[in-house]
Every structure is written in structure tokens, then in C-alpha cells.
Amino acid sequence: MSAVRPIDRVEGTAIPLRGDNIDTDRIIPARFLKAITFSGLGEHVFADDRRSMPRHPFADPAYTGAEILLVNENFGSGSSREHAPQALMRWGIGACVGQSFSEIFLANATTIGLPCLTAARDDIESLMKEAEAEPATPMVVSVRDLSLIAAGRTVRLHLAPAIRDALLTGQWDATGLLLHRFENVRQVASRLPYLTGF
Amino acid sequence: MGQTLLQKVWDLHTVRTLPSGQTQLFIGLHMIHEVTSPQAFDMLRRRGVGVAFPGRTFATVDHIVPTLDQRRPFADDLAEHMMAALERNCDEFGIRIEGLDSERQGIVHVIGPELGLTQPGMTIACGDSHTSTHGAFGAVAFGIGTSQVRDVLASQCLATAPLRVRRISVSGELGPGVYAKDVILEIIARLGVRGGVGFAYEYGGEAVGRMTMDERMTICNMSIEGGARIGYVNPDETTFAYLEGRPFAPEGDVFERAKQWWRSMASDPDAVYDDVVEIDGSVIEPRVTWGINPGQSVGVSETVPDPASTGSAADASAIGEALDFMGLDAGAPVAGTRVDVAFLGSCTNGRLSDLREAARIVRGSRVARHVRALAVPGSVKVRRAAEAEGLDEVFRSAGFEWRGAGCSMCLAMNPDRLNGREVCASSSNRNFKGRQGSPTGRTLLMSPAMVAAAAVTGEVTDVRTML
Ligand code: SF4
Numbered sequence: 101m102s103a104v105r106p107i108d109r110v111e112g113t114a115i116p117l118r119g120d121n122i123d124t125d126r127i128i129p130a131r132f133l134k135a136i137t138f139s140g141l142g143e144h145v146f147a148d149d150r151r152s153m154p155r156h157p158f159a160d161p162a163y164t165g166a167e168i169l170l171v172n173e174n175f176g177s178g179s180s181r182e183h184a185p186q187a188l189m190r191w192g193i194g195a196c197v198g199q200s201f202s203e204i205f206l207a208n209a210t211t212i213g214l215p216c217l218t219a220a221r222d223d224i225e226s227l228m229k230e231a232e233a234e235p236a237t238p239m240v241v242s243v244r245d246l247s248l249i250a251a252g253r254t255v256r257l258h259l260a261p262a263i264r265d266a267l268l269t270g271q272w273d274a275t276g277l278l279l280h281r282f283e284n285v286r287q288v289a290s291r292l293p294y295l296t297g298f
Numbered sequence: 299m300g301q302t303l304l305q306k307v308w309d310l311h312t313v314r315t316l317p318s319g320q321t322q323l324f325i326g327l328h329m330i331h332e333v334t335s336p337q338a339f340d341m342l343r344r345r346g347v348g349v350a351f352p353g354r355t356f357a358t359v360d361h362i363v364p365t366l367d368q369r370r371p372f373a374d375d376l377a378e379h380m381m382a383a384l385e386r387n388c389d390e391f392g393i394r395i396e397g398l399d400s401e402r403q404g405i406v407h408v409i410g411p412e413l414g415l416t417q418p419g420m421t422i423a424c425g426d427s428h429t430s431t432h433g434a435f436g437a438v439a440f441g442i443g444t445s446q447v448r449d450v451l452a453s454q455c456l457a458t459a460p461l462r463v464r465r466i467s468v469s470g471e472l473g474p475g476v477y478a479k480d481v482i483l484e485i486i487a488r489l490g491v492r493g494g495v496g497f498a499y500e501y502g503g504e505a506v507g508r509m510t511m512d513e514r515m516t517i518c519n520m521s522i523e524g525g526a527r528i529g530y531v532n533p534d535e536t537t538f539a540y541l542e543g544r545p546f547a548p549e550g551d552v553f554e555r556a557k558q559w560w561r562s563m564a565s566d567p568d569a570v571y572d573d574v575v576e577i578d579g580s581v582i583e584p585r586v587t588w589g590i591n592p593g594q595s596v597g598v599s600e601t602v603p604d605p606a607s608t609g610s611a612a613d614a615s616a617i618g619e620a621l622d623f624m625g626l627d628a629g630a631p632v633a634g635t636r637v638d639v640a641f642l643g644s645c646t647n648g649r650l651s652d653l654r655e656a657a658r659i660v661r662g663s664r665v666a667r668h669v670r671a672l673a674v675p676g677s678v679k680v681r682r683a684a685e686a687e688g689l690d691e692v693f694r695s696a697g698f699e700w701r702g703a704g705c706s707m708c709l710a711m712n713p714d715r716l717n718g719r720e721v722c723a724s725s726s727n728r729n730f731k732g733r734q735g736s737p738t739g740r741t742l743l744m745s746p747a748m749v750a751a752a753a754v755t756g757e758v759t760d761v762r763t764m765l
Contacts, residue, residue: 134711135380136337137340152737174525177525178427180425180441181333204522208446211445278449278452284313285454288311288312292311297548298548
């Protein structure tokens with residue numbers, strides 16, 4: 101099993117990405133899924149948006165090295181491709197903070213150790229403004245305290261308790277947990293009518 | 299107090315509650331394909347873990363397969379590489395694969411039901427968000443990411459949080475020329491693309507009760523476009539009749555016993571829902587998307603919205619961005635929008651009944667001179683059945699290309715794609731920017747019959763005028 105890596109805080113500068121419903125086809129266009137590993141995805145994150153929108157934050161050198169991605173509503177909607185959070189992580193993102201996330205994106209991000217926390221709309225707006233005005237503003241996301249500290253101000257964050265625990269205890273990678281006491285799994289299989297000939 | 303199907307299936311498959319509060323859920327059927335599985339197998343190897351229940355995972359190839367020339371090795375090295383990886387992984391771990399040499403190959407969400415693998419009361423997972431399709435049979439079917447594919451391979455389980463259930467009841471009778479696709483586009487337009495987050499959608503009501511399995515699959519397929527990870531319909535006689543005689547369905551006495559159990563898994567009449575939505579099916583029109591997410595649709599007789607006349611600034615900017623990208627004028631009628639490409643196919647609408655409905659419209663007509671039209675069956679079986687009734691000839695003689703089975707232009711991971719800013723009338727499920735292979739390509743989602751109508755006239759056309 102892989103080493104347990106608890107995640108309790110992520111520090112760095114932030115990259116603001118405005119817009120609701122930014123889907124996974126935009127985060128990583130399908131043509132980059134034609135590979136049998138995730139390595140190398142980082143350089144293709146938002147490949148098409150970067151090309152068509154010259155001022156896209158992921159194309160702006162001011163945000164190179166940013167760790168915290170700020171987004172609006174329903175970020176990561178669409179396909180189940182884990183390539184999306186993988187690409188963000190490989191680009192350098194260590195945490196996402198937004199108004200809301202799509203469900204599969206959230207599950208995928210969590211299981212690879214990329215925390216996605218939510219905050220109120222006004223708070224996101226002021227954080228984005230801060231990061232736009234001064235890209236070098238240091239920010240600290242605390243998974244433990246559910247807070248984001250930036251420019252002397254503390255913003256409250258939300259995260260489902262189950263996900264917070266998983267990140268704090270380093271058990272966000274579920275495989276080990278699921279294999280624990282495997283006889284219980286066999287027992288469930290043995291009571292399913294469709295596996296036992298009804 | 300009665301229970302919903304979701305609760306019953308959930309309880310039966312629960313292994314335990316994890317320390318995090320999530321449920322460890324046993325997965326009865328796991329389907330894999332070439333795009334989201336190779337990394338999962340690598341993770342298994344790196345950890346020295348095997349596949350726990352190799353007999354409960356089924357593989358096929360769909361996303362990258364060329365639909366024109368399927369000879370190996372493929373012209374595209376990367377695609378060939380992915381195919382070979384899946385074959386090698388299945389071979390190494392003892393997993394059954396229906397590859398390009400198989401009469402059972404096809405889009406994963408088409409072949410699961412077709413083979414009778416998909417059954418009521420099961421939990422089903424696949425590394426693809428449209429796994430919600432299988433819910434049409436009264437299964438609880440999740441789309442999952444690659445690390446979760448690894449989890450299911452390693453343990454046949456998923457760690458997942460419980461969901462609430464929203465009952466969506468569609469009453470009345472659908473008008474002529476109105477299809478399941480129009481119903482789900484209407485539902486998403488009403489409830490929003492994130493309205494379903496945290497919910498499983500249970501579809502019911504008389505209109506859904508009357509639907510064939512193909513139609514129910516179309517509805518469940520697009521649950522995810524409304525933000526709901528799971529959509530399902532309670533199993534009934536229509537479900538059982540569909541399953542009887544399928545290769546992996548139970549037979550004889552066992553089928554009779556299975557039916558009893560399946561029936562018992564349906565939601566109880568007094569089940570309590572977290573939310574209930576009623577929709578009058580008789581007023582739904584054929585629908586067309588005008589924007590860049592599947593919630594942005596209107597009836598074919600309506601106009602595209604005007605950002606100036608919406609309430610919130612956020613809505614106005616979202617509409618503005620979509621219209622800009624689509625090159626549509628605010629307030630213009632959606633009918634009459636010129637199309638360059640017509641695509642019939644995908645796991646939403648690439649089944650035999652879809653091809654039949656489209657063929658009804660194109661029979662004896664010609665595809666408009668400026669339109670490139672593709673008909674792509676969802677599976678080899680669909681293709682053979684369509685050919686047996688001569689549908690291939692209907693399409694060919696109208697000027698459609700008749701292709702081999704696969705995902706094709708739904709996401710363009712194969713050579714089928716839009717060029718430049720082409721506008722495509724598409725029977726698929728996503729109109730995201732860049733979805734059909736060209737970063738600036740534009741997609742209008744609609745029913746297969748509406749795609750056929752657009753192919754013939756060269757513009758968005760109310761199919762009801764052509765019936
Ligand atoms: S047809 Fe489209 S949506 Fe369906 S599985 Fe293939 S790529 Fe995904």
C-alpha cells in the first residue's frame with residue numbers, strides 16, 4: 101500500500117479562474133486523454149481555453165507556481181475523467197477553493213489528495229479580487245481549521261466532515277481501507293441474489 | 299414507512315461504514331474501457347495488488363476506436379497503444395474483454411444492457427460518467443474516476459457518500475415528434491446543470507412508465523448532465539421483457555425467481571423522497587441546445603435567450619459567453635440555425651430505435667448539400683440489426699456515412715471530429731466547448747429525429763413538420 105500522507109494545510113499564491121460550470125472537457129480536452137499514464141498532463145491543463153483567451157489566468161506568467169485554485173459554481177462538471185484533477189495537480193495546484201464542485205470531480209480530487217473546499221460567494225469574490233490585484237499575495241488553506249487566511253483576513257471554508265477526516269488522517273486513498281477485513285466483502289457478495297443464482 | 303429502490307440496493311450492498319462516515323459499497327458489476335483503466339491497472343501493479351473478483355469486471359473498447367478502418371494496428375499510434383494496453387491488462391488479470399473482433403463490442407453503456415449484464419437491484423460502476431444509463435433497469439449505477447476504478451478492481455468496493463433521492467414524475471402523453479431526449483433536456487433546463495448534485499434522480503410517472511427501455515436509457519444517461527450522479531427507473535414488466543433471453547440474463551426458473559426479487563427492489567408505493575418534481579410531458583416540445591452546457595436548451599419554436607432580459611448579472615454573463623461562442627444572436631429563433639454536420643450516435647441515442655426514428659425522417663430524402671452526415675451505431679449488435687432491416691441503405695442512399703460501432707464524434711477521441719467552427723446537430727449528450735474535437739466547434743444537442751431533420755434541410759428544423 102502507498103504511504104499515508106495527511107494533508108492539513110496548503111500554502112502558496114492563488115490563481116483566480118472566473119466562471120460557473122467550467123467542465124472537465126475544458127480543464128483537459130479529450131485529445132490529451134489518449135495516453136496510458138497521467139504524467140505530462142500538467143502542461144495541457146486548459147489547453148484550448150488558454151489558446152482562445154489570451155488573458156486566461158493559466159496563460160498568465162503572474163500565476164506561475166500558484167498552489168491554490170479559486171473557482172465559482174459547479175467547477176469540474178461533465179465527464180468522470182480523473183485526468184482533470186490530475187492535470188491540475190500536475191500543473192502545481194495543491195488545493196481548490198470555490199463556491200461549489202461537481203460531485204464526480206470532488207470525489208476524484210479527494211481520492212488523489214487534492215482538497216476542494218467551498219466558501220460563500222462574497223468571500224470567493226473578494227479572494228479573487230485580491231489575487232487579481234496582487235497575484236503574489238500569500239494564502240494559507242487550513243483543512244484542519246477550515247479557513248483560508250489571506251492579507252490578514254480569515255475566510256471560513258466548508259468541507260464534508262468525512263472528506264476532512266480522510267484528508268487529515270491521510271486516508272484519502274481508499275484502497276487500503278476497502279481491503280481491510282476482506283472477509284466482510286465476501287460475505288456481502290454471498291448474500292446478493294444475482295451472484296448466487298437468485 | 300416504505301423505502302426507495304436506492305435505499306434497498308444501498309443497504310443490501312453495504313459492507314460497512316468507514317471511519318470517515320462514507321459507505322463501503324459492494325459493486326456487483328464493473329465495466330471498463332480503454333481510456334480510464336490503464337492508469338488503474340498500473341496502480342494495482344505498483345502496489346502488488348490483484349483483482350479481487352475478475353469475473354465481475356467486463357471490458358470493451360469504444361472511446362478511441364476508429365469507425366471507418368478498424369484494422370490493427372490502428373493508424374493512430376496512441377490509440378493502438380491504448381488498445382494494446384487494455385488487451386494486455388485484461389489478459390494479465392483474467393478479465394473478459396469484448397474487443398473489436400467480437401460481435402458484442404460497442405459503447406460500454408450500450409452493450410451492458412444489450413448483453414443482459416445490467417440488471418435490476420445491482421450496483422454498477424464504470425469509469426465513465428454516463429454509467430447512469432444503466433439505472434434505466436433499476437440498478438444503482440455510478441460513474442467513477444480512475445483511482446476508484448483501481449479501488450473496484452482491488453476490492454470490488456467503492457467508498458462513497460449516501461445520496462438523497464429526488465423523484466421526477468412525468469405525467470401525460472408526449473406529443474408526436476417528442477422523444478425521451480426532449481424530456482431529459484427539459485428536465486435539465488428546469489432543474490439546472492447543478493440541480494442534481496447530492497441527489498439520485500428517480501424517474502417515474504405515466505410517461506416514463508410507457509417508455510421502452512431504450513427511451514428510459516436515454517433519460518437516465520443524461521442524469522449526470524443535470525448534476526445527478528445516478529438516475530434510475532423502477533423495474534417493471536417492460537424491464538423484465540427486455541431482459542428475457544439476453545446472453546447474461548438468468549434463464550427458465552431462475553428468471554422467474556429473479557423477476558420476483560427484481561420486483562421487490564422497486565421503490566415502495568409509500569416511499570418517502572427528499573424532493574419531488576412533477577413535469578407535464580404533454581407540453582414538452584422537441585428541444586435544441588443553444589449554448590455550451592446541456593442545461594441551455596429551448597423548445598424548437600422558441601428563441602434563444604437575450605442576456606439583457608435575465609435577472610442576474612451572473613446569468614447574463616453566462617448567456618453572453620455562450621452566445622458569443624455559438625455565434626448566435628440574442629433573441630433569434632433557434633429554428634433555422636444553419637448546421638454543417640449531423641451526428642447520429644452515442645450512448646444517449648445510438649440504439650436501434652434511435653436509428654429507426656431517424657431513418658423514418660431521411661427515407662427518400664437527401665442530406666442537404668452543405669451537410670456532412672454520420673450514422674454511427676452504438677454497438678456491433680445494433681449495427682447488424684439495423685442492417686438486417688435495411689436502415690444502412692436508407693442512410694447511405696440519403697447521403698449519410700454508415701460507420702462501425704463506437705463513441706465516434708461524441709467526444710472525438712478517434713478520427714471523427716468537427717473542423718474549425720463547424721456547427722453540429724448531434725444526438726449525443728454534451729455541447730461543451732471543444733467537446734466534438736475542434737476547440738471552436740459548436741454542438742446543438744437534440745433527438746435523433748431532429749438530427750435527421752436538420753441533416754435533410756441543412757438547418758435546425760421542427761421535426762413535427764416532417765412526420
Ligand atoms: S458515447 Fe460519448 S458519452 Fe457515451 S461513453 Fe462514449 S464518449 Fe462517453
